[in-house]
Amino acid sequence: MKIVVDWNKCTGLGICESLAPDVFEVNEAGELELKLEVISDDQVSGVEEAVAGCPTEALRLER
Secondary structure, three states: EEEEOOOOOOOOHHHHHHOOOOEEEEOOOOOOEEOOEEOHHHHHHHHHHHHHHHHOOOOOEOO
């Protein structure tokens, strides 16, 4: 699965980082960085939580 970020919506709150720190990181400038764009099956659960928990709806998963 692939993570897609709408960079115009992302505000760098870091909720995704707290739910899936192996995939998402908010840098010192407050900008989201993807550690991985394609995730493995064992990472799907955490990323789905991050997608659902994003208050700006900036994240989605594609198969």
